[in-house]
Amino acid sequence: MKTSQLPAFYKNPLQKRQEILLENSTLDKNDIETISNTKNKTEIFDKMIENMIGIFPIPLGIATNFIVNKKEYIIPMATEESSVIAAVSFAAKLARNSGGFFVTSTGIDVVIGQIQAIEMKISAEEAKKNVDSYQEKLCLMINTKFPKMYERNGGAKYMTSRILTISDDFQKSQTRKEMLIIYFMIDVKDAMGANIVNSMMEFIAPTIETLVQGNVLLKIISNLPIHRTFTAKAVWTKQVLQESSKNKYSGDEIAQRIIQAWQFAENDPFRAATHLKGMMNGIDSVCIATGNDFRSIESAIHSFRKYSLEIPRFSGLEQMILDDILFTDLQKQEILNSRTNTLTKYYQNNNGDLVGELFVPLSIGVVGGATKVNPVAQTCLKLLDCKNSQELASVFAAVGLAQNFAALRALVTEGIQKGHMKLHASNLAIMAGAQNNQEIEQVTQLLYQKNPSEISLSTATLILNQIRESFEK
Ligand SMILES: CC(C)(COP(=O)([O-])OP(=O)([O-])OC[C@H]1O[C@@H](n2cnc3c(N)ncnc32)[C@H](O)[C@@H]1OP(=O)([O-])[O-])[C@@H](O)C(=O)NCCC(=O)NCCSC(=O)C[C@@](C)(O)CC(=O)[O-]
Numbered sequence: 212m213k214t215s216q217l218p219a220f221y222k223n224p225l226q227k228r229q230e231i232l233l234e235n236s237t238l239d240k241n242d243i244e245t246i247s248n249t250k251n252k253t254e255i256f257d258k259m260i261e262n263m264i265g266i267f268p269i270p271l272g273i274a275t276n277f278i279v280n281k282k283e284y285i286i287p288m289a290t291e292e293s294s295v296i297a298a299v300s301f302a303a304k305l306a307r308n309s310g311g312f313f314v315t316s317t318g319i320d321v322v323i324g325q326i327q328a329i330e331m332k333i334s335a336e337e338a339k340k341n342v343d344s345y346q347e348k349l350c351l352m353i354n355t356k357f358p359k360m361y362e363r364n365g366g367a368k369y370m371t372s373r374i375l376t377i378s379d380d381f382q383k384s385q386t387r388k389e390m391l392i393i394y395f396m397i398d399v400k401d402a403m404g405a406n407i408v409n410s411m412m413e414f415i416a417p418t419i420e421t422l423v424q425g426n427v428l429l430k431i432i433s434n435l436p437i438h439r440t441f442t443a444k445a446v447w448t449k450q451v452l453q454e455s456s457k458n459k460y461s462g463d464e465i466a467q468r469i470i471q472a473w474q475f476a477e478n479d480p481f482r483a484a485t486h487l488k489g490m491m492n493g494i495d496s497v498c499i500a501t502g503n504d505f506r507s508i509e510s511a512i513h514s515f516r517k518y519s520l521e522i523p524r525f526s527g528l529e530q531m532i533l534d535d536i537l538f539t540d541l542q543k544q545e546i547l548n549s550r551t552n553t554l555t556k557y558y559q560n561n562n563g564d565l566v567g568e569l570f571v572p573l574s575i576g577v578v579g580g581a582t583k584v585n586p587v588a589q590t591c592l593k594l595l596d597c598k599n600s601q602e603l604a605s606v607f608a609a610v611g612l613a614q615n616f617a618a619l620r621a622l623v624t625e626g627i628q629k630g631h632m633k634l635h636a637s638n639l640a641i642m643a644g645a646q647n648n649q650e651i652e653q654v655t656q657l658l659y660q661k662n663p664s665e666i667s668l669s670t671a672t673l674i675l676n677q678i679r680e681s682f683e684k
C-alpha cells in the first residue's frame with residue numbers, strides 16, 4: 212500500500228472510487244466484482260446459515276488516511292450508519308501529523324475455555340486440589356487430541372480453577388451449593404477460536420468428572436478474552452485540532468473540552484453508553500466487513516468494562532490474575548487497574564497536544580468463522596493485508612479510537628448534527644419518497660442548505676413535494 216490518503220475520495224462517483232481503489236490497493240478487478248455483486252454467490256451464503264432465503268446487503272465503504280504502527284491501511288467498513296466512515300477518516304487524517312495510531316498488545320492470542328463442575332461427591336477443596344495437580348496432564352491430553360493447534364505453537368497453555376459457593380436464597384432451602392470452575396487458557400493463534408475451544412472443552416469434560424467425582428454441566432468458551440487486549444494510542448496536536456474547527460476554537464480549548472467530555476462519560480453511565488456506542492461504530496464496522504463475530508466483540512468489550520470494575524466483588528478472581536503465568540506483572544497491573552468506565556483515556560501531553568488511548572479485549576481471526584467463507588469478507592481481508600490476528604486487531608482498536616475521538620471532537624465544537632445530518636440527508640430524501648437519483652440529489656442538495664436542526668424527514672418531504680409541484684406546473 213503506497214498511501215491511504217485519498218483526498219476527496221468521497222466526491223467521486225462510485226465507479227471512479229472503485230478505479231481509485233484499484234490504483235491504490237492490492238485489489239484487482241475480480242475483487243471489485245466480488246464486492247459489487249453477490250447475486251451469483253447465493254450457494255455459498257446458503258451454506259453459511261440455516262433456512263437461508265436471501266442476502267441482507269450492508270453498505271461497504273473504506274476509511275482513508277489510516278497509519279497504524281507505521282503501516283498505511285485502507286480499511287473496509289460495513290455499516291448502515293452515515294457519517295461513521297467520514298468521521299474515522301477525518302480523525303485518521305488529523306492524527307497523521309503525529310504518525311497516526313500506535314497499538315500495543317499483550318501479544319497473547321489466548322482465549323479461555325470454561326468447565327463447570329457440579330454435584331461433587333468430594334469437597335470442592337479436594338476437587339480443586341485433584342484438578343490443579345493434574346493440570347499439565349490435562350493440557351497435554353488436549354494438545355494430543357488437537358495436535359495441529361499445538362504444532363502452531365498454540366493449544367492449551369495453562370489451567371487454573373476457582374471454587375464458587377452459591378447460597379440458594381431464592382429457593383429458601385438455604386443450601387449452599389459448591390461448584391468448581393476450571394479455566395483453560397488456549398492459544399488459538401490466528402483464529403477467533405470459539406469452535407475449536409468448545410471442541411476441546413467437550414473432549415476434556417469426562418476426565419474432569421473423574422477428577423472431581425461429580426458432573427460437568429457447562430463446557431464452553433468465555434467471550435471475555437482478558438489475555439487478548441490491545442491499547443491504541445494517538446496524538447492530535449493543538450494545531451490540527453484548531454484547524455479542524457476552522458479556527459473557531461484554539462487547539463488547547465478543543466483538547467480541554469474533549470477531556471471534559473470524556474470525564475463526563477467516566478462519571479455518568481448514561482453518557483458512557485453513548486461514548487462506547489461511538490467506539491463500537493468503528494470496531495463493529497471493520498468486524499462485520501472482515502467476517503468476524505461482532506456479537507462476541509461487543510460482549511467482550513462491555514463485559515471487560517464491567518469486569519475490571521468488579522474484580523474485587525468475585526472472590527478469587529483477583530488472585531487468579533495475579534497467579535496467571537501467562538501475564539507479565541505489568542500486564543497484570545494493567546488488567547487490574549483498567550478500571551475506566553469507558554475503556555478510554557484523554558489527556559494533554561507536555562506540549563498541550565491531546566493524547567487519546569483505548570484499551571480493549573479483541574478476539575478475532577484472520578482464519579476461521581466466516582473470514583474464509585464469505586467472499587466479501589475475504590476481499591476485505593485482502594485489502595487490509597494483515598499477516599495475523601494481532602495485526603488485524605490492532606487495526607480494529609485504531610478505528611475504535613478514531614471514531615471515539617471524532618465524535619467527541621464534533622460534539623465539543625460544531626455539534627454532532629452538522630456533520631452527521633448533512634451526510635444523513637440523502638437517506639432522508641429516500642425516506643421522504645424520492646424515487647430516482649435526480650429527485651434524491653435535488654432533495655439532498657436543498658437539505659444541505661438548511662441549518663443542521665432543520666434537516667429532518669418532514670423538511671425532506673416538504674422539499675420533495677415542492678419539487679414535484681414545480682415540475683407539474
Ligand atoms: C462528518 C465530519 C467528518 C465532517 O467534517 P468536516 O469538517 O465537514 O470535514 P471536511 O469536509 O473538512 O473533510 C475532512 C475529512 O473528513 C472526511 N470526510 C468528510 N466528509 C466526508 C464524506 N462525505 N465522505 C467521506 N469522508 C469524508 C475526509 O477524510 C476528509 O478529508 P479528505 O480525506 O477528503 O482529505 C465531521 O463533522 C465529524 O467527524 N463528525 C462526527 C460524526 C460522527 O461521529 N458520526 C458517528 C455517528 S454519530 C454517533 O452515533 C456517535 C456519537 C456521536 O453519538 C458518539 C458519542 O456521542 O460519543
Ligand SMILES: NC(=O)C1=CN([C@@H]2O[C@H](COP(=O)(O)OP(=O)(O)OC[C@H]3O[C@@H](n4cnc5c(N)ncnc54)[C@H](OP(=O)(O)O)[C@@H]3O)[C@@H](O)[C@H]2O)C=CC1
Nearest residue numbers: 359360399400401402403404405406407504507579580581
Ligand atoms: N463467540 C462465541 O461464543 C461463539 C462463536 N462461534 C463462531 O465460531 C467461529 C470462530 O471459531 P474458530 O474456531 O475460530 O473458527 P473455525 O471453527 O472456522 O476454526 C478455525 C480453524 O482454522 C484452522 N487454522 C488454520 N490456520 C490457522 C492459524 N494460523 N491459526 C489458528 N487456526 C488456524 C484451525 O483448525 P485446525 O487446527 O484443525 O487446522 C482452527 O481450528 C466464528 O464463526 C464464531 O461466530 C461459535 C460458537 C460460539
